[in-house]
Amino acid sequence: MLSFIIRRLAVAIPTLLILVVFSYVIMYAAPGGPFDMERALPPEVMDNLNAKYGLDKPLVVQMFNYVYNVVVHFDFGPSYMYKNQTVNDIIAQGFPVTLTYGFWSFVVAVVVGMSLGVMAAIYHNSWLDYLAVGISIGAQVLPNFVMAPILVLFFTLWLGWLPGGGWQGGQWQYVIMPVIALSTSFMASIARLTRSSMLEVLNANYIRTARAKGLPMRRVIFRHALKPALLPVVSYLGPAFVAMITGSVVVDMYFSTGGIGVFFVNSALNRDYSVIMGITILTGALTILFNLVVDILYAWIDPKIRY
Amino acid sequence: MILNRAKARELETAQIGAEIEGRSLWADARIRFFRNKAAVGGLIILILVGLFAAFGQHMTPWSNEEVDWGVLGQVDTMGRPSFESKHYFGTDDLGRDLFARTVQGTQISLMVGLIGALIAVVVGTVYGATAGYYGGRIDNVMMRIVDVMLSIPYMFVLILLLVIFGRSVLMLFVGIGLISWLDMARIARGQTLSIKNKEFVEAAHAIGVRPSTIIRRHIVPNLLGVVIVYATLLVPTMIIFESFISFLGLGVQEPATSWGALISEGAKQMQYGTLWMLLYPLFFFVITLFAFFFVGDGLRDALDPKDR
Numbered sequence: 001m002l003s004f005i006i007r008r009l010a011v012a013i014p015t016l017l018i019l020v021v022f023s024y025v026i027m028y029a030a031p032g033g034p035f036d037m038e039r040a041l042p043p044e045v046m047d048n049l050n051a052k053y054g055l056d057k058p059l060v061v062q063m064f065n066y067v068y069n070v071v072v073h074f075d076f077g078p079s080y081m082y083k084n085q086t087v088n089d090i091i092a093q094g095f096p097v098t099l100t101y102g103f104w105s106f107v108v109a110v111v112v113g114m115s116l117g118v119m120a121a122i123y124h125n126s127w128l129d130y131l132a133v134g135i136s137i138g139a140q141v142l143p144n145f146v147m148a149p150i151l152v153l154f155f156t157l158w159l160g161w162l163p164g165g166g167w168q169g170g171q172w173q174y175v176i177m178p179v180i181a182l183s184t185s186f187m188a189s190i191a192r193l194t195r196s197s198m199l200e201v202l203n204a205n206y207i208r209t210a211r212a213k214g215l216p217m218r219r220v221i222f223r224h225a226l227k228p229a230l231l232p233v234v235s236y237l238g239p240a241f242v243a244m245i246t247g248s249v250v251v252d253m254y255f256s257t258g259g260i261g262v263f264f265v266n267s268a269l270n271r272d273y274s275v276i277m278g279i280t281i282l283t284g285a286l287t288i289l290f291n292l293v294v295d296i297l298y299a300w301i302d303p304k305i306r307y
Numbered sequence: 308m309i310l311n312r313a314k315a316r317e318l319e320t321a322q323i324g325a326e327i328e329g330r331s332l333w334a335d336a337r338i339r340f341f342r343n344k345a346a347v348g349g350l351i352i353l354i355l356v357g358l359f360a361a362f363g364q365h366m367t368p369w370s371n372e373e374v375d376w377g378v379l380g381q382v383d384t385m386g387r388p389s390f391e392s393k394h395y396f397g398t399d400d401l402g403r404d405l406f407a408r409t410v411q412g413t414q415i416s417l418m419v420g421l422i423g424a425l426i427a428v429v430v431g432t433v434y435g436a437t438a439g440y441y442g443g444r445i446d447n448v449m450m451r452i453v454d455v456m457l458s459i460p461y462m463f464v465l466i467l468l469l470v471i472f473g474r475s476v477l478m479l480f481v482g483i484g485l486i487s488w489l490d491m492a493r494i495a496r497g498q499t500l501s502i503k504n505k506e507f508v509e510a511a512h513a514i515g516v517r518p519s520t521i522i523r524r525h526i527v528p529n530l531l532g533v534v535i536v537y538a539t540l541l542v543p544t545m546i547i548f549e550s551f552i553s554f555l556g557l558g559v560q561e562p563a564t565s566w567g568a569l570i571s572e573g574a575k576q577m578q579y580g581t582l583w584m585l586l587y588p589l590f591f592f593v594i595t596l597f598a599f600f601f602v603g604d605g606l607r608d609a610l611d612p613k614d615r
Binding site for chain 1: 454455461466469470543547551556557570589593596
């Protein structure tokens with residue numbers, strides 16, 4: 001198991017480095033720099049600015065310094081746009097928000113999705129099954145940026161139950177709609193996956209054996225059917241995590257929750273390179289880490305997989 | 308005797324008829340597809356949406372850029388959908404005709420979806436088939452590249468590209484082209500692994516056909532069924548992808564528009580009571596995605612030999 005983890009890390013770290021180098025080179029090659037204003041700055045000022053941020057050195061040196069600072073000091077450098085803030089400040093400000101609603105979305109998607117899928121499979125071809133299938137087809141065509149306006153339309157404009165945006169330190173009224181908007185499509189995918197794999201498992205011979213020897217249905221499901229049925233779901237969690245992180249951009253933009261996504265889009269529009277880099281690398285690292293965890297989990301659950 | 312001879316002749320002609328009626332695999336699939344009501348319904352909706360995108364512009368006197376000055380400033384009352392003002396879907400907040408804009412947005416969204424899927428089909432199939440056919444170290448390296456690319460949060464990299472090289476439809480295609488083929492390559496590789504050990508490939512190999520020709524003539528045609536099914540399901544994914552980017556204001560630029568941009572505009576204006584600006588684009592978005600999913604499911608049932 002340990003060698004498997006080490007081998008996976010040996011792939012993960014180069015991947016992250018490729019991401020860093022790729023985005024740095026693109027930004028270096030881009031026309032227009034962070035200090036290009038409507039009125040051109042005098043060349044001396046420009047030189048001083050570039051020197052201050054270390055942009056006058058050759059590309060390789062810049063890149064090495066950047067990676068060195070990130071890895072050793074966990075320092076993503078200063079923001080070019082918000083003069084008195086570093087990228088670390090911005091991440092520290094936005095990340096807890098994203099993490100809060102991201103965590104709840106994940107919990108809702110996994111718990112509700114799995115229960116819905118399992119119930120649908122147990123009561124195959126009942127109204128519950130049709131409901132689950134209907135929800136999962138419907139949610140497929142309602143991605144987060146479509147869900148968000150529809151939710152606001154119902155709960156804010158028509159019913160007046162929930163505030164249309166804001167965060168207010170994470171009070172529950174402000175968390176509900178972001179969580180629903182973000183989790184619906186994953187919940188649907190998880191429900192669909194669980195249902196089909198559970199159906200397959202319930203038709204397997206060993207389940208028939210378990211039932212034939214007189215085990216109660218509850219025990220058959222929880223002890224024998226659930227674990228193999230959840231395997232495909234576990235492998236879906238990695239991609240779901242990535243999609244959730246990208247989906248948070250829409251949530252932050254639409255509900256003004258002040259998470260990391262809104263900084264990403266704003267700095268993208270303002271060419272604030274260091275912030276874009278910081279967020280890209282951070283999300284990349286999280287994604288790779290999460291995929292690693294999922295892989296280990298998978299290997300741990302499934303005895304057939306030996307690396 | 309005479310009767311018997313007539314009967315024999317009848318049988319003979321029936322035999323000839325039966326021979327002509329022989330059904331290919333594709334004909335079989337077509338029959339199965341057209342028995343699936345949801346899939347046929349989806350296909351009809353897609354044709355209608357396609358016609359709407361192609362000819363919708365001729366049905367309205369307004370263009371998608373023209374501002375109706377008589378409506379501007381009082382869009383919530385004057386800009387309502389009505390046949391009198393010829394604004395069938397109403398106008399947007401700047402007084403532009405929403406019907407014309409929806410037509411134009413539909414064109415862009417469909418184009419993005421189809422081109423994204425096309426890139427995926429061409430690049431992904433060739434890449435996956437090559438990796439699967441050669442196997443060994445080549446396969447290892449090629450698929451590791453795919454794994455690495457899949458584990459990057461793509462939306463962020465694409466936004467980076469769009470910001471740095473300017474927001475244009477071309478850049479959008481480059482970005483979509485970069486990622487859309489990855490899953491397709493995996494699927495094509497998996498299929499190739501099972502096909503390459505079949506006798507006909509061995510036979511081709513034995514008479515000295517070059518590997519590139521084997522891939523082109525023998526592997527790829529046998530992948531087509533799976534590839535078509537996956538491509539149909541990829542189109543809505545690409546449409547969602549583009550709409551996501553446009554929703555953030557980073558996709559197609561004014562006056563051109565797409566479903567995502569229209570939904571975003573409608574969502575911003577909805578508290579002023581101009582709901583039609585959200586609902587018409589949303590309607591087209593949702594029915595098209597539904598239709599693609601149903602057609603994709605129908606095709607899978609028709610083409611996938613496992614479920615027969």
